[in-house]
Amino acid sequence: MQTHPTVVIGAGPYGLSVAAHLNAARLPTLVFGKPMEFWQGMPHGMKLRSAWSASSLSAPGGAYNLDSYRTAIGAPQQLPIPLPFFIDYGLWFQRNAVPDLDPTYVESVTVDGGGFRVGLVDGRTVSAGRVVVAAGIDRYAHVPGFASRLPESVASHTRAHHDFGLFRGATVAVVGGGQSAIESAALLHEAGAQVELIARGPIRWLKLHDYRGPGRRLLYAPSDVGPPGLNWLLHFPLVFRRFPVRTRKAITRRAVRPAGARWLIDRVVGQVRITTQTEVLRATHEPKGVCLQLSDGSTRLVDHLFLATGYRPNVQKLPFIPPSLAGRVRQRDGFPVLDRWLESSVRGLHFVGGLADHSYGPICRFVSGADVAARQVTASAARTPAR
């Protein structure tokens, strides 16, 4: 008999999916965090890159998926999925599958006997037999060295922006070549900014990705991560995790290499200046803005530098896990090394979402990986006697 509950930290797609499965299995569960909070900070006007089949949260039997939501509210399928629709869906999922959520933040997790003690920011503490870290990647926004000394008023990670209308009339350089960079460039341009997109490599487009014909299932697994040929492998992370580390890294690099959705082409090409195969070498704060020195020898003076430079998850940087506990988590490149149950080397401590990427593959960076994560964690909680 489980004496202490499983505590789930975070109420994004992963935390909510894990909690939905634990609840359905009638395992005592406490979930902390504000539902869909990370998504609520994403840019106005953004659309999801992931396909409809890859954007449902997970509950047993496919309950509360996007199709049920669409039916419940009587809305047509919208593609690409608009951000507000997805946020509303996530909140609806929470109300139905995880109604007993507590929006308080977790402040600390410490080992307590055979289990854990979880401290909340309001001073309460709870005992947990198991802890599932589903805290997302928000805190890992990567600021490259050339921008690290610039004030946020002139250089900021895309993560910091919700309302691009603030940049109307400004000159903005967007650094990066992935979906976030390209969509930010489109949204900034549409908001009235004068935009240049600067990418280290080429700008690639996912031209096949929108194909909805009869061969779709051969080309793309429902989880929709990676190019044709690789995505069916990534769809099965329990198989993928058995590959040697070097192979996994090579596949991951290819699977998530920077690229933009096809529906962005017309909104960017011919609309904003695009400079490819060019790196920013230096960026200096000057009275009239930010001066960029580029690897092709040219310079730019812009009002604002947008850094669409990704996220670098690192288990050591979780503020609620003290160094003494983080040090006991076996790691590789900052990622916890996880077993098939997404359990770390600290018994009862699981990681889902972006932090599971090293063990479970790039599917963990996307909503579609929440299904397998939720099933595995729940199976582990059901089979292992808790403390």
Ligand SMILES: Cc1cc2nc3c(=O)[nH]c(=O)nc-3n(C[C@H](O)[C@H](O)[C@H](O)COP(=O)(O)OP(=O)(O)OC[C@H]3O[C@@H](n4cnc5c(N)ncnc54)[C@H](O)[C@@H]3O)c2cc1C
């Ligand atoms: C611009 C952008 C676009 C994206 N588009 C897509 C897309 O189209 N499709 C897709 O599949 N993925 C997309 N992603 C990736 C997406 O972020 C992940 O798929 C998804 O958010 C992962 O869910 P999660 O639950 O792990 O993390 P999150 O959604 O980040 O949820 C984690 C939650 O934990 C909470 N939390 C953190 N610390 C604590 C604490 N101490 N106590 C309590 N709660 C805490 C946070 O508030 C947050 O709400 C996109 C990412 C970005 C940045």
